[in-house]
Amino acid sequence: MAAIPAPLSVRGVRIRHDGADQWTPDGVTFDLAPGDVLLVLGPSGCGKSTLALALNGLVPHAVPASLDGSVRVAGVDTADARVAELSEHVGTVFQDPDAQLVTATVLDEVCFGPENQLVPPVAVLQRAEAALRAVGLWERRADNPDTLSGGGKQRLAIACALALEAPVLVLDEPTANLDPAGAEEVYAVLGALTGPGSTRSVVLVEHNLDAALPVVDTVLVLDRDGRQVAHGPAAELFRERAEELAALGVWLPVATLAGLRLRDAGWAVERLPVTMEELAEVAAGLGVVVEARPDAGGRAADAAAAVEVRDLEVLRGKRVVLRDVSLRVGRGDFVAVLGANGAGKTSLVQAIAGVVRPPRGTVSVGGVDPARASVAALTAAVGFVFQNPEHQFVADSVEDELAYDLRVRRIPADEISRRVDAMLDTLDLSGQRNAHPYLLSGGQKRRLSVGTALIAGAPVLVLDEPTFGQDRARATELLGMLARLNDAGTTVVIVTHDLQLVAEYATHAAVLADGTLAAYGQTADILGDVSLLERSGLRQPPLAAALGGVPGWGHVTRLADLPGRNERDAEPDSAGTDGREADGAGRGRA
Numbered sequence: 001m002a003a004i005p006a007p008l009s010v011r012g013v014r015i016r017h018d019g020a021d022q023w024t025p026d027g028v029t030f031d032l033a034p035g036d037v038l039l040v041l042g043p044s045g046c047g048k049s050t051l052a053l054a055l056n057g058l059v060p061h062a063v064p065a066s067l068d069g070s071v072r073v074a075g076v077d078t079a080d081a082r083v084a085e086l087s088e089h090v091g092t093v094f095q096d097p098d099a100q101l102v103t104a105t106v107l108d109e110v111c112f113g114p115e116n117q118l119v120p121p122v123a124v125l126q127r128a129e130a131a132l133r134a135v136g137l138w139e140r141r142a143d144n145p146d147t148l149s150g151g152g153k154q155r156l157a158i159a160c161a162l163a164l165e166a167p168v169l170v171l172d173e174p175t176a177n178l179d180p181a182g183a184e185e186v187y188a189v190l191g192a193l194t195g196p197g198s199t200r201s202v203v204l205v206e207h208n209l210d211a212a213l214p215v216v217d218t219v220l221v222l223d224r225d226g227r228q229v230a231h232g233p234a235a236e237l238f239r240e241r242a243e244e245l246a247a248l249g250v251w252l253p254v255a256t257l258a259g260l261r262l263r264d265a266g267w268a269v270e271r272l273p274v275t276m277e278e279l280a281e282v283a284a285g286l287g288v289v290v291e292a293r294p295d296a297g298g299r300a301a302d303a304a305a306a307v308e309v310r311d312l313e314v315l316r317g318k319r320v321v322l323r324d325v326s327l328r329v330g331r332g333d334f335v336a337v338l339g340a341n342g343a344g345k346t347s348l349v350q351a352i353a354g355v356v357r358p359p360r361g362t363v364s365v366g367g368v369d370p371a372r373a374s375v376a377a378l379t380a381a382v383g384f385v386f387q388n389p390e391h392q393f394v395a396d397s398v399e400d401e402l403a404y405d406l407r408v409r410r411i412p413a414d415e416i417s418r419r420v421d422a423m424l425d426t427l428d429l430s431g432q433r434n435a436h437p438y439l440l441s442g443g444q445k446r447r448l449s450v451g452t453a454l455i456a457g458a459p460v461l462v463l464d465e466p467t468f469g470q471d472r473a474r475a476t477e478l479l480g481m482l483a484r485l486n487d488a489g490t491t492v493v494i495v496t497h498d499l500q501l502v503a504e505y506a507t508h509a510a511v512l513a514d515g516t517l518a519a520y521g522q523t524a525d526i527l528g529d530v531s532l533l534e535r536s537g538l539r540q541p542p543l544a545a546a547l548g549g550v551p552g553w554g555h556v557t558r559l560a561d562l563p564g565r566n567e568r569d570a571e572p573d574s575a576g577t578d579g580r581e582a583d584g585a586g587r588g589r590a
Contacts, residue, residue, distance in 0.1 A: 249473025
């Protein structure tokens, strides 16, 4: 009796995009067993998303690229099969959900794939309802996908993949735009679909490791050049090769980062923690009481306002997405805008940046009305980064994209050249100077979009999901850059679902719920209100959740809060005064 082929078998795969000199990835080999979840990690630009596109035949059939080696899906070489045939075996969720939405209603979108596979109508509707209920969108089945938030579109893309009922799911950053509660729901669904005895397998590209780890079986790691450097069981790999992975700049579980920091500070952490439960056990075993750090954070209550929002209302079509929002951001504050998908976060920051004109209420950024200012006045007052980088690209090269706003403001040419060269180095994009922005990797596009906001030197920076698609090293660099600008007086407002990032960097947090401002205050107060977070679709940061029940550790929310070896009474941490060199920890806030 012939052996049943693996759902997915990859041998020596290397891919080079047309016009590129480098193969990324460069030599990937693995088998995916039924029921397994494989996590692919690697620095930005190493070829993770490209590899994902090869698993369903889009590389080389639809994406212009050369492929060496072989990808076999259910025993069939993808080079010998059409993408339509392969879609019956591999369902894919792209990094950008807009790239795969094609119909006029949410329900039609989910039905589209099964209908094209000639699934009977009754079964199509059953699959669609089950998939939409799984991601919390059944009640919006009649809505146009364009009216969904970024996170809503991501949920819809996941539902479309689930409805295909393909044996293999390939998910590229599936929770990057989802609130913490939504991410939990997605991984609960994936956990139910996979595991021992299941025929459904998953290949996952993800940076939210703490949410994903409960369902991940194995991990594949690529280095910056796209070469395979590790492949093995998840817990074993993170525990035994953590230092190596940290040096590569890839994402690690927060518990493992905390364990490394404690070990570097001189504590005897023999077995690195991977889960939050293991970190709590490590902390309890150290026998130390960690007292709260002095408050070096919140600005004076009477500080001049950098941003003032009064009685704001914003519409999307005829739907009110923000109502009666009033907010005052002090100069030099670092504010995180939080909330569940669809709460109005992006609408708020777009109103602040002048991208949308509110029908009611007022916005002032340093005395400038963003909705009515000229382009030159607006870019001088506020720099803005869209949730989707491609929504803001206007030039044909990376260099020209960075220079665009400076030219609009008539900055001298030699100064523009100096700033562009410096920003290219900072963003690690010097090698892509002449590349078209649309041809960059997802992480590179995000860095470029952030660079366009930073380069103008505006006193207020507003960023929607600035770390989306970034590896840990690049995310830390970007946030470190924002922290330095903030320390020098720049006001920073970010939208993010990463509550650990908020704990590490933000001085203040604003929580939106159902289009209204549910709370605004110092970060420690907001993140310490568990009831507020739960009601708003949020969760405590991983460190706070892990250590809140450990006697003497209840206030620890940041990596910089972890004790140094000689510390028994909250002396300065021997691993660093503000912790930024250790994954961006420590922003001196309440």
